[in-house]
Amino acid sequence: MTLLRLEGVTKTVDIPDAEPLTILHGVDLVVEHGERTSIVGRSGSGKSTLLNILGLLDAPTSGVFEFDGRSVAxxxxxxxxxxxxxxxxxxxxxxxxxxxxxALENVMTPLLYASGRRFWRRRTIAAEMLDKVGLGHRLDTMPEKLSGGEQQRVAIARALVREPRLILADEPTGALDVETGTSVMGLLDTVATDYGAALVTITHDPAIAALADERHRLDAGRLHPVESGAEVPA
Incomplete structure (x- = not known):
């Protein structure tokens, strides 16, 4: 089943005293429930703009964007x-x-907007999620006392504590060394699988992009699929 569908999506922004700037050009993208999708591109290719649209933080200028079969427009x-x-x-x-x-208070934060039983059980739910990412022994630790990998695990727990259907990971290993980054991506994939969530990873790292089921390259605002088995270009 389709979770996200973009067809001919564009994004244009007004520039003072200049012609409008088109950041995305006719983007087509389909993400199925539970699917792993990667989008790789250089700085300035439009990755952040596309992420904001996928995450319902921004709206396309034109084109079709459906979330779970509903028109976002x-x-x-x-x-x-x-x-x-x-x-x-x-x-x-x-x-x-x-x-x-x-760490516990950080993961609890999204549950402050929950209702009913999940709101009242927010401390227990957050503690269980931290335990799931291997930080059950670090509940009361402040972020500055955690390693980079541990901080990213807290961020993963916070992102998943409300059991979202879509996870958007924006350069999730960019601040980590290679070994820690690989471990974090494995954990993210495992936890996303446990919750049946689709995972869209925005990255500049071809090795991280290659871990996905469906891979794409964003170049100057144009999205191109990468064929299965082909090397993901940087």
Whole structure:
């Protein structure tokens, strides 16, 4: 079943005293439920813009964008925000953990917007998720006392604590050494599988991109599929 469908998506932004800048040109993309998809591209290729659209943070200028069969263009801003909060988990290169809050408190944060039983059980749910990523013994540790790999594990736990159907990983290993990055990607894939979530990884690293089921290259705002077995270009 299809979770995301983009057809002919463009994104143009206005530039003061200059012609409008088109960042994305006719992007076509389909992501199935539970699928692993990678998008590789150089800096300035439009990766961040595409990520913001996929994550319901921004809207296309034109084209079709459907999330779980529903046209995103028809959603009001409040409905779009609720869908993003319920269905999308973000993982960033720089972790973006809240300083002055423990690992447990960081993972609990998304559950402050939950309702009913999940809200009242937020501490238990967050502790269970940290245990799942191998940090059950670090619940009360502050981010600055964690290694880079441990901080990324906290970020993964925070992204998954609401059991989203879509995980967007933006350069998730960019701040890690190769060995730690490989371990983190393996963990991310395992946990995503456990929750049946689709995983879209935005990266500049061909080795990370090659781990996906479906691979794409974004070049100057144009998305090109990479054939199975072919090397993912940098």
């Amino acid at each position: 028809r959603l009001r801003s409040g409905a779009r925000d609720r869908q993003r909060g319920a269905d999308v988990g973000f993982i960033f290169q720089q972790f973006n953990l809240l300083s002055g809050r423990s």
